Amino acid sequence: MTETTPEIPYEQARDELIAVVQRLEAGGTSLDESLALWERGEQLAAICQTWLDGAKARLAAASRSGDQDVDSEEM
Template sequence: MDDSAVPADLSFEEALKQLEAIVRQLESGDVPLDESITLYARGDALKRRCEERLKAAQARIEKISLGADGAPRGTEPFNAS
């Protein structure tokens, strides 16, 4: 298994927490170059996982449509345009 591989069941919150820790490490400047490269690859994989989770959540969102009188008349799929 590649060091940058992210488990499929990793939650958005945990992936974000790990990504934030990696950013802090890289910003500290105290990480050797080889480790920085490994951390960057892991961070990139975590970023992609977070984006996937957000897109999946966005696809499930429905918006409430309102009638002319302002009363809810049903739901429509979210359009992320």
């Protein structure tokens, strides 16, 4: 499975997700609106997770690269 960079930045997706959750928690929306908000929240959570997974992979790669540099210096 190939991960692509989401179209919106992590911070924007996170902030919008927070707003969606706040609206859902506040209530007062119709069932249709609540369902639309829930669906958008799921999309935003997936976008955030994609960003976080990418960052984790980059950190792991940098860590592996750093370990290889240390190993080569010890020789």
